[in-house]
Amino acid sequence: MHEVSVMSSIVEAVLTELRKYEIESVEEVYLTVGEMTYLGAEQLEFAYEFLTQGTLLEGSKLVIExxxxxxxxxxxxxxxGIKYLGDEEEDGVYHTQLPVISCPECAGQVEVVNGRSCVVKSVKAVEKDV
Structure with missing residues (x-):
């Protein structure tokens, strides 16, 4: 379950950034997660809830795009977009869809443009009254 180590790095990075500001609380953390990272949303949410206990992020909502x-x-x-092995399979051979990283039109070589990200897009926080 590499989600815990990935989320640990994300939580630490967000907390480091938040220390630069006078923050009272954090409401939401927005995260973009690419399909090719193979990070599970439920596992990320579980890790986030566990790792944020006792921090400024505790009780905030993780929003995964x-x-x-x-x-x-x-x-x-x-x-x-791409094609997936398992799209046409009706006999249940595949338990999950596997991406085919080649051109769906000509089967040529492709460059992956999107789908590899794991990025904090934004944080919704409440600043302290100064």
């Missing part, structure tokens, strides 16, 4: 995989083909110029 998923980021789909998009690619750009160097052969035909296609830019967009």
């Amino acid at each position: 998923p980021e789909k995989i998009t690619v750009k083909c160097s052969t035909c110029g296609y830019e967009g």
Whole structure:
């Protein structure tokens, strides 16, 4: 479960940034998580709740925005989503969908444009009255 180590780094980074300001409380932390990180939202939320206990982030809500995989083909110029193994499988061979990282139009080589992020987009906080 690598979600705990990833979330530990995220929580520490957010707390480090918040120390620069006069913050009374934090309401929400917005996180973008790419499909190719293979980070589970439920596991991230569980780790967040555990790791924020006793900190300024305790009681805040973690809002996770998923980021789909998009690619750009160097052969035909296609830019967009990808195909997945398991999309057409009706016999239950696959327990999960596996991304096919090649051009869905020409099967050419692609560059992954989106889907690898794990980024804190923003933090909704309440400043202390000074």
